Amino acid sequence: xxxxxxxxxxxxxxxxxxxxxxxxxxxxxxxxxxxxxxxxxxxxxxxxxxxxxxxxxxxxxxxxxxxxxxxxxxxxxxxxxxxxxxxxxxxxxxxxxxxxxxxxxxxxxxxxxxxxxxxxxxxxxxxxxxxxxxxxxxxxxxxxxxxxxxxxxxxxxxxxxxxxxxxxxxxxxxxxxxxxxxxxxxxxxxxxxxxxxxxxxxxxxxxxxxxxxxxxxxxxxxxxxxxxxxxxxxxxxxxxxxxxxxxxxxxxxxxxxxxxxxxxxxxxxxxxxxxxxxxxxxxxxxxxxxxxxxxxxxxxxxxxxxxxxxxxxxxxxxxxxxxxxxxxxxxxxxxxxxxxxxxxxxxxxxxxxxxxxxxxxxxxxxxxxxxxxxxxxxxxxxxxxxxxxxxxxxxxxxxxxxxxxxxxxxxxxxxxxxxxxxxxxxxxxxxxxxxxxxxxxxxxxxxxxxxxxxxxxxxxxxxxxxxxxxxxxxxxx
Numbered sequence: 001x002x003x004x005x006x007x008x009x010x011x012x013x014x015x016x017x018x019x020x021x022x023x024x025x026x027x028x029x030x031x032x033x034x035x036x037x038x039x040x041x042x043x044x045x046x047x048x049x050x051x052x053x054x055x056x057x058x059x060x061x062x063x064x065x066x067x068x069x070x071x072x073x074x075x076x077x078x079x080x081x082x083x084x085x086x087x088x089x090x091x092x093x094x095x096x097x098x099x100x101x102x103x104x105x106x107x108x109x110x111x112x113x114x115x116x117x118x119x120x121x122x123x124x125x126x127x128x129x130x131x132x133x134x135x136x137x138x139x140x141x142x143x144x145x146x147x148x149x150x151x152x153x154x155x156x157x158x159x160x161x162x163x164x165x166x167x168x169x170x171x172x173x174x175x176x177x178x179x180x181x182x183x184x185x186x187x188x189x190x191x192x193x194x195x196x197x198x199x200x201x202x203x204x205x206x207x208x209x210x211x212x213x214x215x216x217x218x219x220x221x222x223x224x225x226x227x228x229x230x231x232x233x234x235x236x237x238x239x240x241x242x243x244x245x246x247x248x249x250x251x252x253x254x255x256x257x258x259x260x261x262x263x264x265x266x267x268x269x270x271x272x273x274x275x276x277x278x279x280x281x282x283x284x285x286x287x288x289x290x291x292x293x294x295x296x297x298x299x300x301x302x303x304x305x306x307x308x309x310x311x312x313x314x315x316x317x318x319x320x321x322x323x324x325x326x327x328x329x330x331x332x333x334x335x336x337x338x339x340x341x342x343x344x345x346x347x348x349x350x351x352x353x354x355x356x357x358x359x360x361x362x363x364x365x366x367x368x369x370x371x372x373x374x375x376x377x378x379x380x381x382x383x384x385x386x387x388x389x390x391x392x393x394x395x396x397x398x399x400x401x402x403x404x405x406x407x408x409x410x411x412x413x414x415x416x417x418x419x420x421x422x423x424x425x426x427x428x429x430x431x432x433x434x435x436x437x438x439x440x441x442x443x444x445x446x447x448x449x450x451x452x453x454x455x456x457x458x459x460x461x462x463x464x465x466x467x468x469x470x471x472x473x474x475x476x477x
Contacts, residue, residue, distance in 0.1 A: 002472065003202070003206070003250060003253045003472075011037075011041070015034075015037045016260055016261070018033055019033055019034070019261055026184055027182070027183055027185070030261075031154050031158045032154060034158055034162060034163070035158050037163055038158070038161040038162055038163035038166055039161065042126075042127070042163070042167070045167070046123070049126070052125055052128065053131060056087065056135055057135075057157050059083060059135070060087070060138055061150070061156045061157075063082055063083035063139060064138060064139055064142045064156075066079040067139065067142050067143050068148065069149075080140075083136075083139045084136065084139065087135055088132075088136075091129065094124055095128065096324075096328045126167045127166050127167035127168065130166070130167065130168060131161070133289075133292060134159065134160050136296070141173075141175065147174055147178075150174070155178065159174060159177050162177070162258075164258045164265065165265055168247070168251075168254070169268060169474070170265055170267075170288035171266075172266060173266070176266060177263070181263065185261065185263065186262065187262065192259060193445075195255075195257065197256070197444040197445050197449070198256030198259065199252070199253050199256035199257060200456050200460070201256075201442045201443060202248075202249040202250065202252030202254075203464070204460060205244075205245040206245060206246060206249035206250065206472070207463060208430075208460060208463045209244075209426070210242045210243075210244075210246035211464070212426065212463060213238040213241045213245065214242045216234070216235065216423060217238040217389070219414045220234065220235025220238070220414075221235055221239070221390065221399070224402055227412065228406045228407075228409065228412060229403055229404070229405075229406050229407050229408060230409040230410065230411065230412070231414075232399060232402055232406070236383070236385060236386050238423070239382075239385055240273075240381065243388070243389075243473055244269075246472055246473045246474070247472070247473060248272075250472050250474065251268035251269055252442065256442070266287070266288050268288050269284065269286070271434055272284035273381075274374055274435065274438060275355070275374065275377050276354075276370060276373040276374055276377060277352075277373065277377055278339065278342040278343055278346065278381070279343060279352040279353065279354075280356075280377075289322070289325070290322075293318050297318060297321065298314050298318050301314045301317060302314060308347075308348065311347055312347060312348075315340055316337075319336040319337065319339050319343065323336020323339075329391075330392070331388065331393060331396060334387045334396070335385075335387040338383075338384045338387060339384055358439065
């Protein structure tokens, strides 16, 4: 079930009404309803993989209790590694087995050996990377005695399977979400109103910006050899806004939906394309994943305490693992490596935490420098997105080669020409709208909110109807 579907438009009001008017007697009833709704939400994609979600829930619930129950270090370690190995084992088999099998085969073929590996013909269970990381963080926190094991199975099940975040995040922490699901929620009109506004703005990002850009990005990336330099540059820009509108739009809808049920989720995006350097970009983009890798991989590896060499090593590990988390393809690893290289000068010069304060723009030399820094960061980020979007390393290199050699800057006709001349204007209006609302959770509330809400709904209806691209990019991860 997609957030941008009529199915969800019918599903959400039904769950909302039942939640506040039928199951509102106590929090156990509310939580049970949300679990049933979450399983239905997931089953609408493919009910066959519900067993993975249920098994993962039982596994981490039980091992969490056993880790806390046992005082002996060896027994705690046994249950800890049992949970880690099984969780990563499922993730490895479904997401990475074919990648390793084919890569190893290609390596042996290069040495003259003929190998015919057995591949798994199965689609990737949607959301497996997200709910696996939910469980992993929970078990790790118990093992290191940061939290107590949850003994209420209903509460824990909701933490893992809560439908707004189930298939594409944000990646929640037990320390943040569990305390909220363990208490009865009371309806808050202002929070619900803010949630509706955030849902609407998320839909604008998805169906107006991302889906519009997707039509042209797909056309350019699928016909690289026929495109001139201008089209290839525009294709990369279109994809940059497609993936931002698509993923941050999903996150906005998830956060807004959750507010309707009185539950706050972690903020996942903070206007990343207004970043002044690549370090700031990664503090603003997919925040829940970046912070997850920081807390559960970077810091355990030694973080920034072991000297410059260890910082460099750990930084490259984080970016490479982050790239690999996104998918079983060398393009994602290359994307992670490119971002690590971007990050390296800031790290070596101790400038990776230079831009921690909010952006304060003024019409002076410093303000112009800020704009230039933002444009430079967006440019190198867009360059890296080419590898993220390409189907293979060779396709990405061909894209870059043609971008710098097909030096023709005439506007090309694309097969899906509808409102191409207006698309850049649409992106420009969107950027300005976000710029002037960059200190807010969502830009609709506040002054002229009724006018802004009406315009957003009109844009969704006008442009969303023509959208050929319905799925969310991060469903594949």
